[in-house]
Amino acid sequence: MNISFWLNGVYRQEEIEPGMLLIDFLREKGCYSVKRGCETANCGLCTVLVEDRPILSCSTLAARIDGKKVVTMEGMQREAQEFGSFLANEGAEQCGFCNPGFIMNVFAMLHEIKEPTEEQIKEYLAGNLCRCSGFVSQTTSILKFLKYKKAQEDA
Structure with a gap:
């Protein structure tokens, strides 16, 4: 085929x-x-x-x-590297195995929801499994990344 x-x-x-x-x-x-x-x-x-x-x-x-x-x-190395630094700063990438799928979902969410709430973030990422951290650090890193991106847009 x-x-x-x-x-x-x-x-x-x-x-x-x-x-x-x-x-x-x-x-x-x-x-x-x-x-x-x-x-x-x-x-x-x-x-x-x-x-x-x-x-x-x-x-x-x-x-x-x-x-x-x-x-x-x-296909999105630049974006992944930028967001990945926020994950690392929050200690959210312990083993790193879940990061690619997690990052893909974060960017899909940001394409769909311009300013997601913390509850929307948790709901959107519910299908990702992370055995190391339980997503507290990931959620914090997303919120900080969103704040950073908004500051860039406003500048």
Whole structure:
């Protein structure tokens, strides 16, 4: 089956098997930020953006990206690095395994909700599993990042 799509801003055409999962396809293409975790759509480690919306690549067929724009962490290094410094400053990245999926969800949330409340942040990120910290530090880092971004816009 032939599909065409944009991966991290680059237009591509690929031949795939009809039953291939998106996580396997993306990892074959060198997108190693897409982590394999629970494989049951419960942990959020495999989150990627398709048309700016977060999807779980472990439960999505690669055929579903035909004609769509897909972004992985590899395609948003500058943004991830900027936000990652806020995670690090709050001690929110202990092992770092959940960070790619978590960061993808944060940017999807910010695309959808311009000024999320703390409650909206917690609700939006409920599908991410972090075994190290329990999201207190992550929530604080998001709030500080939002304040920083707002100050930049107002300047």
